[in-house]
Amino acid sequence: MIDVLSNGAPNLIQDAGRRGHLGFGVSRSGAMDLLALSIGNALVGNESDDAAVEISLFPFRVRFQGDLQFAVTGADCVVRLDDATLAPWWGRTAHSGQTLVIERPKRGARAYLCLAGGVNVESVMGSRSTDLKGAFGGFDGRGLRRGDSLKVLATSTRTVRESGLGVVPADVPSFWDELSTGVVTVRVVPAAEYEHFTDDARKSFETTDYEITPDANRVGYRLNGAALPLSSPLELLSHGIVPGTIQVPPSGQPIIQLAEANTCGGYPKIATVVEADLWKLGQAPIGSRIRFVVTDVDHALEALRVQAAEIKKLRKTLALMAQRG
Template sequence: MIEIVETGPLNTIQDLGRPGYRHVGVTGCGAMDPLALQIGNILACNPAEAAGIEVQTFPFRLRFAFRAVFAVTGADCRAKLDGLELPPWSVAEAEPGQVLELRPPLKEARAYVSLAGGVDVAPVMGSRSTSLRGSFGGLEGRVLAAGDRIATGTAAPLLPKGGFSVVPPAVGLKDVFPVAEGGALVIRALPAGEHDLFGADAERFWNQPWKISARSDRTGYRLTGDPIHPTETVEMRSHGVVPGVIQVPPAGEPIVQMSDANTAGGYPKIGGVIEADLWRLGQAPIGSMLRFTPATHGEAKALEKALATYLYDIRQTARLVAAALAAMA
């Protein structure tokens, strides 16, 4: 059991999402940075589908009612346990009454708290993710509030004293993720169905920087920049969309669909962010500058393989630590 002591708007319970219901208008939801949540679950010895807490407004504090093992991943929010600094991307143990504090991150947007045994809320359509627009899932379909008491599983894996941390993906995968260009985050995308309708403006889409607007949220990132338009007006029927799809409304400033993506839309699609880069986009704060660069299907598959290898290495590290502790017990 944990108690939320201090929180802000938009902090929610999320897992890896709610697949299989888009055809009936139910968005998938799930963590904006699924890689961080997966790593947190590995460190906390949880199954992959376990839910954690996504924190995107700070400061955030929670109190542990019982002894608990927890991991903090994602944005480096200078986490403290009863005032003692914790390393980023780490797992640690809390005693009853201790308070975990997450402070505003210096660079990225979202941190994840994974608790051994997972967050114990009722699944809805196979997922514990919060749908704020649908008001279901998570904790009563809403954001977390001070005073909320949330049940957790009973797992309590063995840890070395002080816990341990892992190499962050930005470091461990630096060879396969492009560095910022002139302060702009480089995001890879595939040209989409209506790409060629934009003529010369399609080139401007790839060549100019875009800024994440303050009108962005978990549903989509609205981008500001020099508007782009199709060469002719095209009347399109509404069609299915998924996270990563980049649509261009009549005003000419793109919208990137994110974790709470609409299930359908009729705006022309100029591109689609590759899945391996969605976690990086999910960590981009409001006001960040982006540049899109064309990718191929082969490159996307190679990146997925690199991510899978990185996660496998972290699982092996966690297993080796657990085996060593069990042998010493």
């Protein structure tokens, strides 16, 4: 068990998401950075989709009420266990009474605290994720508050060496370098209404940067940049949308749907962010800029296969290292 020592309504219990219910109007929810969640869980011997704490308001403090393996992944934060400073993307064992502090990120937007066994909250529609719009799932359908106590499910038999164990996926250091420049590159595939935008709009979309405005949350990011006009007025019936969908309202300023994406909408869609790059958006802070690179479906699927293969390889390596002690 851990006790939460700091208030933070945006800090939520999330797992890999509530899939298969979009037709009923229920968002996927889940972690904004599924890569960080998966590797964090691997560091403590969990399944990839076990529930963890997604932290987006800092500093975040907890106290351990028993010996427990944990890992912190995601944003590049200063992490301290009592007086010891831990490396990014690192897992180790905390002892009863120790305090963990996760400071404001130097780069990135969200950190993930994974606990051996996974956070033990009720599963709703097959997921422990928090759905803020519906106010259900997670910890009573809300963000965490000072005084909350989080329990874990039965822990695995795997042990983590006292000095800890860490790993950083191949794409993360280069992404941090991108964040240092203020521009994040994400790949997209053209969406259904791509050809309905003007030639100049499509050119602007592919060659200029779009800033993430303060009107940004887990539902989606409103962007600011070159306007994207249609070639002619277009009326659409509401239709299904998914995380990564880039819609363009009458203002011409794009909106990217994210983890708690609306399940349907009627704005024209210019593109969709490839699934393998969605984690980058989860780590892109307000004020940073997005540069879109248009690709095709085959390359999008290959990127997802490459990412899945790396995660599988890292999980296998971590398990072997843990066995060796």
